[in-house]
Amino acid sequence: MGEKRRGKYTITFEQPPLIKSYASVAGQKEAEGPLADYFDMICEDPMMGKESWEEAEGALQYQAVLKALDKAFLCPEDVNYLFAGDLLGQTIATSFGVMELQIPHFGLYGACSTMGESLSLAAMAIDGGFAERAVAVTSSHYASAEKQFRYPLAYGNQRSLAASWTVTGSGALVLESADLGSKQAADQCVRIHAVTTGKIIDYGIKDSQNMGACMAPAAAFVIGNHLRDMNRQPEDYDRIITGDLGRVGQKILFELMREEGFNIEDYHMDCGIEIFDAETQDTHAGGSGCGCSAVTLCGYIMKKLETGEWKRVLFVPTGALLSKVSFNEGFTIPGIAHGVVLEKG
Amino acid sequence: MGEKRRGKYTITFEQPPLIKSYASVAGQKEAEGPLADYFDMICEDPMMGKESWEEAEGALQYQAVLKALDKAFLCPEDVNYLFAGDLLGQTIATSFGVMELQIPHFGLYGACSTMGESLSLAAMAIDGGFAERAVAVTSSHYASAEKQFRYPLAYGNQRSLAASWTVTGSGALVLESADLGSKQAADQCVRIHAVTTGKIIDYGIKDSQNMGACMAPAAAFVIGNHLRDMNRQPEDYDRIITGDLGRVGQKILFELMREEGFNIEDYHMDCGIEIFDAETQDTHAGGSGCGCSAVTLCGYIMKKLETGEWKRVLFVPTGALLSKVSFNEGFTIPGIAHGVVLEKG
Numbered sequence: 143m144g145e146k147r148r149g150k151y152t153i154t155f156e157q158p159p160l161i162k163s164y165a166s167v168a169g170q171k172e173a174e175g176p177l178a179d180y181f182d183m184i185c186e187d188p189m190m191g192k193e194s195w196e197e198a199e200g201a202l203q204y205q206a207v208l209k210a211l212d213k214a215f216l217c218p219e220d221v222n223y224l225f226a227g228d229l230l231g232q233t234i235a236t237s238f239g240v241m242e243l244q245i246p247h248f249g250l251y252g253a254c255s256t257m258g259e260s261l262s263l264a265a266m267a268i269d270g271g272f273a274e275r276a277v278a279v280t281s282s283h284y285a286s287a288e289k290q291f292r293y294p295l296a297y298g299n300q301r302s303l304a305a306s307w308t309v310t311g312s313g314a315l316v317l318e319s320a321d322l323g324s325k326q327a328a329d330q331c332v333r334i335h336a337v338t339t340g341k342i343i344d345y346g347i348k349d350s351q352n353m354g355a356c357m358a359p360a361a362a363f364v365i366g367n368h369l370r371d372m373n374r375q376p377e378d379y380d381r382i383i384t385g386d387l388g389r390v391g392q393k394i395l396f397e398l399m400r401e402e403g404f405n406i407e408d409y410h411m412d413c414g415i416e417i418f419d420a421e422t423q424d425t426h427a428g429g430s431g432c433g434c435s436a437v438t439l440c441g442y443i444m445k446k447l448e449t450g451e452w453k454r455v456l457f458v459p460t461g462a463l464l465s466k467v468s469f470n471e472g473f474t475i476p477g478i479a480h481g482v483v484l485e486k487g
Numbered sequence: 488m489g490e491k492r493r494g495k496y497t498i499t500f501e502q503p504p505l506i507k508s509y510a511s512v513a514g515q516k517e518a519e520g521p522l523a524d525y526f527d528m529i530c531e532d533p534m535m536g537k538e539s540w541e542e543a544e545g546a547l548q549y550q551a552v553l554k555a556l557d558k559a560f561l562c563p564e565d566v567n568y569l570f571a572g573d574l575l576g577q578t579i580a581t582s583f584g585v586m587e588l589q590i591p592h593f594g595l596y597g598a599c600s601t602m603g604e605s606l607s608l609a610a611m612a613i614d615g616g617f618a619e620r621a622v623a624v625t626s627s628h629y630a631s632a633e634k635q636f637r638y639p640l641a642y643g644n645q646r647s648l649a650a651s652w653t654v655t656g657s658g659a660l661v662l663e664s665a666d667l668g669s670k671q672a673a674d675q676c677v678r679i680h681a682v683t684t685g686k687i688i689d690y691g692i693k694d695s696q697n698m699g700a701c702m703a704p705a706a707a708f709v710i711g712n713h714l715r716d717m718n719r720q721p722e723d724y725d726r727i728i729t730g731d732l733g734r735v736g737q738k739i740l741f742e743l744m745r746e747e748g749f750n751i752e753d754y755h756m757d758c759g760i761e762i763f764d765a766e767t768q769d770t771h772a773g774g775s776g777c778g779c780s781a782v783t784l785c786g787y788i789m790k791k792l793e794t795g796e797w798k799r800v801l802f803v804p805t806g807a808l809l810s811k812v813s814f815n816e817g818f819t820i821p822g823i824a825h826g827v828v829l830e831k832g
Contacts, residue, residue: 194812231810234809251595267615341589341590464577465575
């Protein structure tokens with residue numbers, strides 16, 4: 143055990159699980175943004191041919207998993223576990239979305255950090271010897287999230303400048319044990335080398351229109367502890383990538399990291415900032431949602447790693463832990479983040 | 488890997504993780520039921536001194552974890568991971584309940600099956616060599632669940648005879664690696680020997696007042712596959728224990744199991760049936776909720792295993808995957824279950 147744990151919050155893998163394949167499904171607005179070329183499937187119909195927003199979001203997950211399996215010439219029966227989640231109450235988009243796949247199911251809730259959580263647990267299941275293959279999938283949908291957390295779309299409420307725009311999309315990754323193929327094949331794949339698990343961190347912020355500020359301390363906790371646990375510096379990573387802090391949260395993160403003695407400004411990227419063009423797309427602080435980091439990972443980030451342009455990335459999806467009830471009752475909005483190290487070979 | 492996987496849905500552990508300690512916190516109505524003597528803490532105030540039902544439920548989790556740690560002379564810093572969940576939207580009782588413990592956190596959603604899911608993942612983290620200790624905790628609260636899924640208490644709606652009564656309570660277990668102590672010490676502990684992971688199964692039932700019927704097929708799937716994967720018969724277990732099928736779901740389970748060629752009637756127990764005295768407590772089909780199987784496990788079931796009265800138990804918490812939205816939109820209620828084998832030594 144000693145050799146798998148590093149420091150207080152990080153584990154490394156003896157045989158880093160491979161990312162065998164991945165796929166992203168995104169909505170029309172996302173396809174009009176800067177990352178358009180990286181998505182596998184664009185859904186022009188925000189209803190996905192379904193009758194409710196929740197069903198539509200479920201369909202995003204279903205399509206993302208099918209597409210990822212398809213790319214690896216696999217079928218659902220080849221997968222031991224599905225690690226899946228979304229933002230909605232009782233993660234209902236997930237339950238109805240992936241049901242038809244009939245893969246043994248672990249339902250997760252980590253708000254917008256869920257892609258980090260699902261990759262962490264899937265990698266542990268594989269390196270622990272409990273699975274040959276596992277799928278990690280998350281989603282979000284602008285309309286189902288607005289309905290769940292804010293106002294019905296038809297109400298046309300005004301959005302604050304610190305507010306983010308929930309991404310309509312889903313990303314799925316097929317993880318595979320390195321035991322299954324040759325060492326040479328494994329060296330050609332992007333692999334999960336380490337995981338740093340976050341805590342719930344509450345800075346007392348109550349503004350649900352400023353989730354970047356709620357989540358920045360949780361991201362700083364994971365990044366700082368990861369660097370200390372691994373005895374590394376920010377420059378050991380081509381990118382340190384947060385989920386959806388947006389422009390407001392990014393500034394806070396930089397400041398918190400400086401207080402911890404790390405300057406990450408030259409290496410930081412935020413999926414929420416990258417996914418939309420704030421100037422032309424009216425998305426204010428940036429994109430958000432479980433789908434935001436998921437589609438950015440299962441497209442842009444994976445491509446950069448596969449081509450070798452980036453050698454090592456610390457991927458840190460970030461989540462704001464609020465519900466309609468907790469918000470209406472005047473509670474704070476704590477954050478959580480999960481870090482995953484991706485490297486080729 | 489081959490030696491850890493058994494059949495299609497089951498894994499066994501090389502060094503079965505120990506249940507080092509456990510604790511249960513229950514409400515007043517539960518303390519008036521048949522299992523009263525087995526709870527560690529009874530909360531006479533259903534608000535737990537808090538200002539909302541959600542906070543009260545969070546406090547149940549907090550107390551259960553503290554008590555379980557206390558029994559093992561451990562503090563939160565001794566724990567590598569917390570696997571936790573509840574029934575509420577965005578699992579908000581969990582987020583606010585366990586935050587103060589500051590343990591690296593994996594949030595789960597498996598409806599009332601979550602105790603099975605959390606034990607499964609915690610055991611995998613330990614036997615995989617990623618953690619020395621992990622805590623599994625779940626909760627439910629009658630009032631927060633009624634508010635979330637049905638009607639405000641003050642509305643005084645009538646309950647159907649097939650309806651269950653959500654248990655107010657939380658159970659927490661501290662799992663520990665067998666590597667930490669002597670073999671002799673490990674042999675004295677109840678340990679998790681195997682895990683069978685369920686799929687989401689939908690029999691097309693839409694009646695949220697009859698959740699036993701929704702969940703019975705998922706329980707039958709796990710029990711049937713477990714017995715086949717392990718090449719065992721029902722009589723190899725002292726008890727096969729479902730979470731909260733209640734009286735209605737139990738009958739359906741028996742029938743489904745008979746169709747699969749297994750007669751489990753002499754070995755079956757349902758936490759939902761045991762926890763209340765239906766005749767005097769007006770609980771109709773029985774108890775339900777994440778807390779139902781959790782407090783029954785962290786009391787009655789663990790005591791029976793520790794004293795040696797039972798040698799081997801298959802614990803199968805069962806969940807109904809519905810949300811207020813999915814129910815109002817006329818969707819079916821699929822079920823899920825997770826199986827965990829508990830044996831002393």
